[in-house]
Amino acid sequence: MNNPGERHMLQITGAAKSYNGQTVFSGLNLAVEREQFTVLVGPSGCGKSTLFDGLTGAIGLDRGRISWNHEILTHLGHHAAYMQQKDLLLPWFSLMENALLPAKTGKQDMVQMEPVAQKLFVRLGLNGYESHYPHEISGGMRQRCALVRTLMFNRDLILLDEPLSALDAITRRSLQSLLLLLQTAFKKTLLMITHDIEEALLLGDEVYLFSSQPMRIKERFVLDQPKPRLFSDPGLLKIKRHMLEQLEGAL
Template sequence: MVEIFLEGVAKSFLLNGTSLPVLDNVSLQVLEGEFVSLIGPSGCGKSTLFNIICGLTAPDRGRVLLGDQYGVPAGEVVAYMPQKDLLLPWRTVLDNVILARRAVGRDRIAVQHEARELMPLFGLAGFENCYPAELSGGMRQRAALMRTVLARRRVLLLDEPLGALDAITRTRMQQWLLKVWNNFKQAVLFVTHDIDEAIFLSDRVYVLTPRPARVCMHLPVRLPRPRRAELFTAPDFLALKRKIMCALQVK
C-alpha cells in the first residue's frame, strides 16, 4: 500500500514582491512499513515539502495522496516530529508523551498506562516524572519521538530529529531508532543532511537538488537488516555513499 504519493509538486513563495521557487516538480512515494530518507542541501525545501504533506501549506501544483486516497486529512495518516523536540517545559515526560493522544480525547488513565509500558523501549524508564530541563539531549529526542509514535498514525515524518546531537550520541540513536521502527513498523519519511545516516537507516533514499528542489536521484538501499555499526565501512555501503555524493554535486 502507498502511504504517501507526491507527483509533480511545486511551490513558490513571495519574497519582497518577487516569486521565490522552492520546490520544482517533486515526485516521490513511501510504501507501507518503509523507511525512506530525503537528503539535500540546506534550504533546498525539505521542510516545505513536509509542510505540504502535513497539509500546513498548499502546493501551487501537483498531486498529494495520503493513504492511497484523495482528500484524506493529513492528521489521520501522518504524525510530524520537527527538528526541535518542542517538549512543554512545564509538563513531565509522561504528560508530554501522551499529548497527541489526549488532544484527540483519549482517556488520560488509559494513555498513561500505555505510555508507562513503552518507557523502557524508549530509554525513559524511571524518568516519567522528570521535566524536560532535567533530561539530556538524547533523552529529549527520545521523548519527542515517543510522543510522535504514540499518536498512532501510519506514517511518521521526522525532520532531522538527530541533527543537534553529538556524534557518539547520534550513532547510538540511529541504532535505537531502527529498533523502535522495527517494533512498530510505521512508514517513515526522514529528513537528514547526513549521507551515512540516510543510507544506514533507509530502504530508499531520495536526493534533492539545491533550491528549487527537484529529485535528482532515487536510490534503493539493498543492505541487509538488522544493520550494525560495522556496515559504515562495508564496500556496498561506501559505493552507495559515492553515488549520493556525486548526485549532490549536480547543479
C-alpha cells in the same frame, strides 16, 4: 479505505511550491511504501522542509496531489505524526505528561494509554524519568521523549524532519537505532529528511537525493542491505562516494 495490500501508502504527484516567484520545487513526485523507511537527502536549505510543511498542512502547496491510501487529501495533518530537530517538549509538563499529550488532545482513554506510554519509556530507555521535567535531562533524552510522544500519536506514517541533527555524534548513533526500532518493532512507515548522508544510508530502504534551487530529485537509491547496517559495508561506501560526488557537482 485501509488497504493493506496496497504498496504505496503515500503518493505525491506533481507537487509545486514557489515563494515570491521563486520556485522551491515543481513537478515533484514521491512515493512511500508501507512499513518502509524512505529518506530524503539534500543540501541544507534546498526546500525539504517546505515540502514537509506542505505535507503537514502548515502551508498550502501551489499544485500537486497527495494521495493517501488512494484517497486524495489536501494535507496529511490527520494521518501523520511529526518529529523535528527541536524536541518541542512543553517545559511545564513532566516527560510522562508530554508523552501523553497526543492521547489527551485526542480524547483517548487515559487509563488505557498510560501503560502504553510507560512501556515506551522502558523501551526507549527513559525508565525512571517519567516525572522529570524537560530542563532536567539531556538533549538526547529529550529527543527520546519526543520520540515516545511521536509514537503516542498512534499514526501509521511518521514524518521526521532532521530529528537528530541537533545532537552530538555519539547520541545520534544510539537514537538512529531507535529510529530503526520504529520500523522494525512498531511497524511504522517513515519519511525522513536529513542532510546526513551516512544517516540516510544506515536507515533508508529508499533514499532520494535532492538538488537545490529548485529542488528536484537527482537520483533514487534502493538499499536492500539488511539492517542494522555497518558503515564498513563496501556497497554502502560506494553509494556514499557516489552521492558526495553528485552533491559536489551540484554546488
